[in-house]
Structure formats: C-alpha cells, structure tokens
Amino acid sequence: MDKTDILSLTFEELEEKITALGEKKFRAKQIYEWLHTQRVKEFSEMTNLSAQFRERLNENFYINSLKIKKRLVSNIDNTVKYLYGLRDGESVESVLMEYKHANSLCISTQVGCKMGCRFCASTIAGWSRNLEPSEMLSQIYETERDSGRHVGSIVLMGIGEPLDNFDNVVKFLKILNSGGEGLSLRHLSLSTCGLVDRIYDLAQLKLGITLSVSLHAATDEKRSAIMPVNRQYDLSQLMKACDDYFAATGRRISFEYSLIEGVNDDDKSADELISLLGGKNCHVNLIPINEVKERDFRKSRSVEHFRKRLEAAGLNATVRRTLGADISAACGQLRREEKANG
Ligand code: SAH
Numbered sequence: 001m002d003k004t005d006i007l008s009l010t011f012e013e014l015e016e017k018i019t020a021l022g023e024k025k026f027r028a029k030q031i032y033e034w035l036h037t038q039r040v041k042e043f044s045e046m047t048n049l050s051a052q053f054r055e056r057l058n059e060n061f062y063i064n065s066l067k068i069k070k071r072l073v074s075n076i077d078n079t080v081k082y083l084y085g086l087r088d089g090e091s092v093e094s095v096l097m098e099y100k101h102a103n104s105l106c107i108s109t110q111v112g113c114k115m116g117c118r119f120c121a122s123t124i125a126g127w128s129r130n131l132e133p134s135e136m137l138s139q140i141y142e143t144e145r146d147s148g149r150h151v152g153s154i155v156l157m158g159i160g161e162p163l164d165n166f167d168n169v170v171k172f173l174k175i176l177n178s179g180g181e182g183l184s185l186r187h188l189s190l191s192t193c194g195l196v197d198r199i200y201d202l203a204q205l206k207l208g209i210t211l212s213v214s215l216h217a218a219t220d221e222k223r224s225a226i227m228p229v230n231r232q233y234d235l236s237q238l239m240k241a242c243d244d245y246f247a248a249t250g251r252r253i254s255f256e257y258s259l260i261e262g263v264n265d266d267d268k269s270a271d272e273l274i275s276l277l278g279g280k281n282c283h284v285n286l287i288p289i290n291e292v293k294e295r296d297f298r299k300s301r302s303v304e305h306f307r308k309r310l311e312a313a314g315l316n317a318t319v320r321r322t323l324g325a326d327i328s329a330a331c332g333q334l335r336r337e338e339k340a341n342g
Contacts, residue, residue, distance in 0.1 A: 006061035007035055007134035010174050021056060031057070036175070039141050041065050064134035066092075066142050069338070072327040079324030080147060083338060086111070086135060090128055091335050092159050094139040097323045102152025102187075107139040109169055110160025112335075115193050116228045117214070119260060121292045122159040125335060130165040133172040140176075153187040157212070159335060162190050163198035173207055185209045191256065196233040199241040203248040211245055212254040212285070213238070217264050218272035226263065235276065246281065253280075258287040259300035266302075270309040277315060284310060284317040 009017065015028040027049065034046045043049075043057045069091055070083035080096040092108035112127035113120070144151055154176075156162040162169045169190070177185050191212040192199065202211070217223035223230040230238075242253045255277065259265045277284065286307055288299050300306070303319055310317040 003062045004060060005064050005132055005134050006031075006057075007064045007137060008132045008168075008171065008175075010171060011178050017060075021060070023053065027053070035063065036137075039145070064132065064138060066135065066138045068142065068146060071146070072324075074324040074327050076326055077323050079327065080143075081324060081327050082139075082143060082146075083335065084139060084142065086131075091338055092131065092135070092139070093335055094143055094158060095324065096143055096147055096149065096151070098149075099153075103147075103149045104153040104155060105140060105143055105151045106155045106157045107136055108158030108160050109136060109156055109162040109165050113160050114164065115161050117193060117216075118226045119216075119258065119289060119292065119295055119297045121290075121294070122335075124292075124294055130168055131160070133168050133175055136169070136172040137175060153189075155189045155191065155212075157189070157191040161193055161195065163192045163195040163202070166198050166201065170202075170205065170207075173209065177207075189254065193227060193229045194233055194238045194241075195229070196237050196241045199238075199245055203241075203245040206249055208249070208251070210251055210254060211242075211249075212256055213242060214258075215255045215273075216258050216260075218269065218276040222264060222269070222272075226260075239276070242282075243280075252282050254283045254285055256285050256287060258289040259303050259306060260289050261298040261300045263297065265300035265306055267309060270306050274310060274313040274315060278313060282316070284315055286310075286317055286319045288319070288322060 004017065011032055014032055015025055018028040018031065019025055030048055031046065034040050040046060041063055043054045046054055064087065066084035066086060068082055069085040072081040078098045082094045083091050084094060085091050090111045092111055094108065095106040097104045097106065109131055110127065111129050111131065112125055113122040114127040116123050140151055140154065156169065173185060185208045189210040189212050191214060193214045216226060220230060220234050223235060246253060257273065286303060288303050289297055291297065291299055307317050307319055
C-alpha cells in the first residue's frame with residue numbers, strides 16, 4: 001500500500017485517518033502539533049505516543065520535507081533565495097525577503113508553469129506537475145528552520161500559477177491557518193495571471209487573503225501579446241471577476257504591472273491603465289521588470305515618471321523595491337539553470 005503524505009492532510013482529514021486506525025481522536029491533535037508546531041521529520045520523535053503507535057504511523061504515512069539544494073544570500077539586504085529539492089528529484093524556489101515590519105516569504109505553487117507569460121523565466125523550463133500542500137508548507141518550515149528567521153507574511157508569487165493548482169493551494173491555506181502558528185491569512189497574498197473562473201471560486205471561500213492580479217497591460221491587444229492567458233479570459237472578464245472578489249471579500253485588489261521598455265511604459269499605456277482602473281478601490285504595484293537572459297525585454301527607464309502619472313490621476317501606485325539585486329535570478333531562473341546543467 002502507498003503511504004499517505006501526512007503533512008498534506010487537513011486537521012479533519014487527519015482525525016478521520018487516525019480514528020480509522022482505531023485510535024482516539026485526541027491523538028490526531030497531538031500528531032498535528034508535532035507536524036505543524038514542532039515540525040518533526042520522523043514519527044520516532046513524537047515522544048508522547050507509544051512506540052507501537054509510532055511504528056504504525058510509519059507504516060501508513062510519510063512526513064514530506066524539502067531538501068536545500070542551493071542557498072544564495074544577498075550581501076545587500078539579507079534576501080535569501082533557496083532552491084529546494086523535492087522527493088521526485090524536481091526542484092522549486094523560495095525567496096525570503098526582509099521588510100521593515102516582518103520577513104516575507106515568496107513560495108512556489110507548481111513545478112514550472114503552463115501560462116507562458118513572455119517575460120517570465122518560470123515558463124521556460126516547462127510545467128512538470130502541481131505541488132502538494134506539504135510541499136508548499138515545507139518551503140515555509142524549512143526556510144524558518146534554516147534561516148532562524150520568523151516568516152510573518154507569505155506571497156504565492158514564486159514558480160507556478162496558484163489558481164491552476166486550486167485544490168492543493170486551498171488545502172495548503174487551510175492547514176496554514178489552523179497549524180502551529182495559526183498564521184493569519186490576512187498576511188498572505190495570492191498572485192494570479194487571471195484565471196477568471198477560479199477567482200470567482202476563491203471569492204466564495206472568503207479566506208481573507210489578498211488577491212494580486214498580474215495585469216502588465218491595460219488593453220487586450222497589448223496584454224494578449226505578452227500574456228497568452230488574456231486570449232482565454234479578456235480584460236473585461238478579468239475586471240468583472242476582480243470587482244466580484246472585492247464585493248464578496250471587502251479586500252481591495254492589488255494589480256501588478258511590470259514595466260518593460262518600449263512595450264508598456266509610455267504615457268499612452270499609463271493613460272490606458274488609468275482608464276481601466278480609475279475609480280476602483282485598488283492598489284497598483286509597479287515592478288521594474290527583472291531581465292531574463294533568454295528574453296529580450298528590457299527594464300523600463302521611466303518607472304518613476306509612470307508612477308507619477310498614475311498618482312496624478314488619483315490611482316494608488318507604488319514601486320516595488322528591488323531586493324536581492326546581487327542574487328537577482330528572476331523567479332524560475334535557478335530551477336531552469338539546474339535543469340540545463342542536468
Ligand atoms: N502565476 C502567478 C504568480 C507567479 S509570478 C502570476 O502570474 O501572478 C509573480 C509575479 O511576477 C507576476 O506578477 C508575474 O507576472 C511577475 N513576473 C514574472 N516574470 C517577471 C519578470 N521577469 N520581471 C518582473 N516581474 C515578473
């Protein structure tokens with residue numbers, strides 16, 4: 001019989017499995033605490049359970065955890081970039097960033113990505129599979145363990161499209177919310193390229209998370225040229241879903257706009273963005289694009305000018321600080337290099 005990935009079980013699921021083994025319900029609580037608060041890696045470490053029961057757990061379950069394959073530490077600002085190895089030999093990336101109020105961790109949700117955004121490195125090495133909830137949790141647990149730093153906020157902005165792995169991501173969020181530290185989902189942002197149907201589903205769950213939408217262009221023509229997903233869900237459908245998300249959750253949307261020289265950084269593009277978002281209760285996050293070796297997109301030189309134009313029109317816009325410039329490797333690059341070096 002295949003063993004069950006115990007770290008991917010919600011508390012309710014664990015309770016069910018443990019009682020099915022003929023054990024008392026409260027044992028599930030003890031085990032959940034060992035897994036998500038103490039974060040042990042072996043059943044033998046669960047010392048308040050009998051040796052016999054620990055052995056049975058070992059026969060039925062395994063505790064998934066990731067191995068650090070590479071660690072890059074910035075000398076400028078304490079940013080740490082991890083390449084994590086998974087059980088099947090695949091790898092994903094996480095980035096730990098230091099902000100004034102807390103450490104923030106950017107985690108991956110899939111091995112690779114299918115979305116094909118033209119400027120993004122994650123898509124170059126292709127898509128292999130979805131990450132399990134345990135593999136998303138383990139990015140947090142291993143990063144905290146290795147760095148000795150507490151992660152206060154989490155962004156699902158690493159490799160992959162979180163809404164293309166909807167069920168596992170939702171399960172991950174539920175476990176995170178009920179786990180050891182009960183990390184509030186208010187400090188979690190999920191970034192999507194715009195899978196409209198799933199945005200409606202997410203709104204229904206009312207998890208209290210922040211939704212970030214990768215916009216990068218404000219007309220269908222420009223957006224479809226750099227983001228293939230726009231051909232499936234156009235801007236009018238996307239904006240309607242965003243309005244619905246705000247109405248259902250009361251959480252304002254954060255729109256990401258990566259500025260690319262000569263593609264989306266001129267005054268006309270700014271005005272198109274103003275007419276798309278004007279009057280909405282939202283926030284615009286301007287990102288100087290990370291140049292990716294394989295792509296010929298260049299960083300815009302008019303980031304501040306663009307921001308000012310939005311601001312003058314009453315849009316709430318900030319420029320994202322560049323962190324870890326010396327270990328830059330835009331998201332997805334470490335994994336791709338690793339694959340290329342085989
Ligand atoms: N698939 C999700 C989350 C992962 S990407 C999404 O599309 O939102 C996280 C953010 O980084 C997205 O806004 C994405 O468009 C942006 N991004 C990807 N490649 C980039 C690059 N080279 N420079 C700047 N931002 C990039």
